[in-house]
Amino acid sequence: MTEEHLRTIGPQPRRASRPVMVGKVQVGGGAPVAVQSMCTTDTADVDATVAQIHRLEEAGCEIIRVSCLNTHQAQAIPQIKRRISIPLVADIHFDHRLALAAVDGGADCVRLNPGNIRDRRKIEEVVYACKSALIPIRIGVNEGSLPPLSGDEEMPEGATHALRGEWLVRRMVRAGLEEIQILEECGFHDIKISLKAFDVYAMIEANRRMAQLIPYPLHLGVTESGTPKPGSIRSAIGIGTLLMEGIGDTIRCSLSGDPVEEVETCYEILRATNLRQRGPTLVACPSCGRAQIDLIGLATAVEQRLKAMNKPVKIAVMGCVVNGPGEAKDADLGIAGGKGRGVIFRHGKILRTVDEPEFLDVLMEEAEKL
Numbered sequence: 001m002t003e004e005h006l007r008t009i010g011p012q013p014r015r016a017s018r019p020v021m022v023g024k025v026q027v028g029g030g031a032p033v034a035v036q037s038m039c040t041t042d043t044a045d046v047d048a049t050v051a052q053i054h055r056l057e058e059a060g061c062e063i064i065r066v067s068c069l070n071t072h073q074a075q076a077i078p079q080i081k082r083r084i085s086i087p088l089v090a091d092i093h094f095d096h097r098l099a100l101a102a103v104d105g106g107a108d109c110v111r112l113n114p115g116n117i118r119d120r121r122k123i124e125e126v127v128y129a130c131k132s133a134l135i136p137i138r139i140g141v142n143e144g145s146l147p148p149l150s151g152d153e154e155m156p157e158g159a160t161h162a163l164r165g166e167w168l169v170r171r172m173v174r175a176g177l178e179e180i181q182i183l184e185e186c187g188f189h190d191i192k193i194s195l196k197a198f199d200v201y202a203m204i205e206a207n208r209r210m211a212q213l214i215p216y217p218l219h220l221g222v223t224e225s226g227t228p229k230p231g232s233i234r235s236a237i238g239i240g241t242l243l244m245e246g247i248g249d250t251i252r253c254s255l256s257g258d259p260v261e262e263v264e265t266c267y268e269i270l271r272a273t274n275l276r277q278r279g280p281t282l283v284a285c286p287s288c289g290r291a292q293i294d295l296i297g298l299a300t301a302v303e304q305r306l307k308a309m310n311k312p313v314k315i316a317v318m319g320c321v322v323n324g325p326g327e328a329k330d331a332d333l334g335i336a337g338g339k340g341r342g343v344i345f346r347h348g349k350i351l352r353t354v355d356e357p358e359f360l361d362v363l364m365e366e367a368e369k370l
């Protein structure tokens, strides 16, 4: 198999994009894919918002977005900024004066939705404020709030699912390009853009097309993707597909749940795409009739204990010694169960035998030594 063939079937090289600084975090320009989340608190409740940001930061969140939907929320930004250390993006809808207040308050980026600030002079006012504050703008195109249709864009009656998808992709790309044009005409280029949809195909295709057309970094996400399990799957398909194609500079998984889960899911996607490794990776077999231990219970307990570990190691929990050490020979450390006993192995080689009640403690003890 030639290098060229491998390039066509394997993960693609990262798309070159213009670097943009969001506070201290570089997005694009070859920087590691940055992980973002959004607070679920009322931004005006400074204590609750700061507490949530600290939890998110501990989980690995690198850029945080907060809503800025009224003056109380906008006025809270300077107080929040003083108490956090990750960059803050102010999420603006409808009222450009809130964007101006957020910029004054020290926001590291503002997110504008092209669908709901339509007056060009107001957009320009925000752009010039961001330009003098040296902060970027994220253009956040969202399926649910696209700019109004012009006559030629009406979707044909009785359009098929495929046609509706194509129509949505075109509208999203067009909305993004029109907003980019306004910013560029102001001489502004510190731009990030996101094109989010619940429809995974539309989200993937819109980002693919935009990636061909602009030099700016892309923020990826599947919007309103649902509760943690289905939402993580939708996000993984949408975001993961694009990352494997080399597209995407920063990501967020929008889940209806604790935003810490969003961050954990982002890191799972980055691990699975071999783009970033944060903390340990757990390899666990699904268990089958050969297992004579409580494999699922053990894997769940190991997963919990590994959350406190920062080392980028691979730990395997396998149900039987017949296949376990062989199947998990890539792991830095692993355990394979037998009847009442099991073996601890490192890179497939057996280190020692342990009794079942000691599995968890001995495995973690050996993990600490890695």
Ligand code: SF4
Pocket: 285, 286, 287, 288, 289, 290, 291, 318, 319, 320, 321, 322, 323, 324, 327
């Ligand atoms: S490692 Fe053993 S127990 Fe686990 S799935 Fe494979 S054969 Fe079954």
